[in-house]
Amino acid sequence: MKIALVGAGGYGGAYTHFFQAGLVPDLKLDAVVEPYIEKAASADWIAAQQIPVYPTLEALYEVLCPDLVIISTPIPLHVPQAVFCMEHGSHVLCEKPLTPSYEDALLLKQVAERTGKKLGVGFQWSFSDTMQFLKADMAQGVLGRPLFFKTHISWVRPETYYSESNWKGRIRNDAGDLVCDSILTNATAHYLHNIFFLNGDKPETSAMPTELKGFLGRVYPIETFDTCFVEGALPNGCRFLHIASHGAETNSEPKLEYAFENATVYFDSNTDPTLYAVFKDGQRKDYGQPLSEREVSQKLSRMVEAINNDTLPCCGVDTILPHLVACKKLLEQVPIHTYPEEDLCLQLRNGSWFTYARGLYEEMDRHYQAGTIPEGAVTVQL
Ligand SMILES: NC(=O)c1ccc[n+]([C@@H]2O[C@H](COP(=O)([O-])OP(=O)(O)OC[C@H]3O[C@@H](n4cnc5c(N)ncnc54)[C@H](O)[C@@H]3O)[C@@H](O)[C@H]2O)c1
Structure with missing residues (x-):
């Protein structure tokens, strides 16, 4: 299998690391497309391995038609590059978010169907042992009916996170391309997507919300939102809550609780890398370490398995649609609350300036514990 990586800088470094660290020992990286390889x-590892680097996709395909192309480039490039690769005969694993728009996601699905190529989307948890085992147990009724799934992430970000980017927190980038970037579509997308993924009725499908309500906020002066409280319901009756912010005082890594009839699944990456269930009789079952680099690298190894076995990728276009629809409807219908100047604090930490909204972390924590969202949350028409 010939594999090429498009976009080796930024997050593309995670993919080169999979090869470099021996996490995908049966696979080899055959080519890189990167206009700014320096x-x-x-760059040094790529040069030492003598992996050819091309400035454009066109230059790559003059020499090689890869079986699989990994796309890890800025969001507006995903559609043209994925179309180009599939039209030229390659399967594609594209980083999340696949596209900012629902219509473009469907266009990519059509191209994949017409060309007979597989299109995977790099939501790593969907490919991981942990979520695969958990979803299989859910399908077999081991945990009982899913009742209430909740997640909490408070990733503090310095002002430069937004001010030095030409697309973060923006609807369109400087070039006018749609990006619709927010904390929900990008940084914490994995955790809402995972709730939909686990509740999907097939291994590679996700559940579409039947109810959706949101409170969106901005601490930083951005076009979209850096804070969200989202709740809703899924067709199987499971309710969900997703709380996330880049503008709270305290940093807290992802934590979640998934309550079922017979057990509760716990994961708190602040204290323990293992996701586990505790059953009503007190028994504990460990599912894995979904943030470990071994499990993250499974997005590549399981994508290759899907190609070799001619099966559906663990996460494809259909799998991401519920998350895409939820993000789109929330952004379209929920007004964004700007935290008032008098509630904001500016703080210097390790040489960088951070802004946070006073009391926001406590509010997030309180709602997470209680399973609620703030007053003023708006119900979305689905
Ligand atoms: N799965 C995850 O957990 C995760 C984490 C971070 C980022 N991402 C995703 O990875 C993707 C890349 O994000 P990033 O932050 O690395 O972006 P980035 O802006 O740093 O760009 C990535 C690389 O693409 C290169 N590039 C630019 N134009 C190119 C072109 N025409 N052809 C080939 N390469 C080109 C850039 O030089 C850069 O090296 C995004 O979709 C992002 O959302 C995923």
């Missing part, structure tokens, strides 16, 4: 952290 800026990539893995």
Whole structure:
């Protein structure tokens, strides 16, 4: 299998690391497309491995038609690059978010169907042992009916996170391309998507919300939102809550609780890398370590398995649609609350300036514990 990586800098470094660290021992990286290779952290390793680097996809395909192309480039490039690769005969694993728009996601699905190529989307948890085992147990009724799934993430970000980017927190980038970036579509997308994924009725489908309500906020001066409280219901009756912010005082890594009839699943990456269930009789079952690099690298190894076995990728276009629809409807219908100047604090930490809304972390924590969202949350028409 010939594999090419498009976009080796930034998050593309995670993919070169999979190869470099021996996490995908049966696979080899055959080519890289990267116009700014000198800026990539893995440039020396790529050179030492004598992996050819091309400035454009066109230049790559003059020499090689890869079986699989990994796309890890800025969001507006995903559609043209994925179309180009599939039209030229390659399967594609594209980083999340696949596209900012629902229509473009469907267009990519059509191209994949017409060309007979597989299109995977790099939501790593969907490919991981942990979520695969958990979803299989859910399908077999081991945990009982899913009742209430909740997640909490408070990733503090410095002002430069937004001010130095030409697309973060924006509807369109400087070039006018749609990006619709927010904390929900990008940084914490995995955790809402995972709730939909686990409740999907097939291994590779996700559940579409039947009810959706949101409170969106902005601490930083951005177009979209850096804070969200989202709740809703899924067709199987499971309710969900997703709480996330880049503008709270305290940093807290992802934590979740998934309550079922017979057990509760716990994961708190602040204290323990293992996701586990505790059953009503007190028994504990460990599912894995979904943030470990071994499990993250499974998005590549399981994508290759899907190609070799001619099966559906663990996460494809259909799998991401519920998350895409939820993000789109929330952004369209929920007004964004700007935290008032008098509630904001500016703080210097390790040489960087951070803004946070006073009391926001406590509010997030309180709602997470209680399973509620703030007053003023708006119901979305689905
Ligand atoms: N799965 C995850 O957990 C995760 C985490 C971070 C980022 N991402 C995703 O990875 C993707 C890339 O994000 P990033 O932050 O690395 O972006 P980035 O802006 O740092 O760009 C990534 C690389 O693409 C290169 N590039 C630009 N134009 C190119 C072109 N025409 N052809 C080939 N390469 C080109 C850039 O030089 C850069 O090295 C995004 O979709 C992002 O959402 C995923």
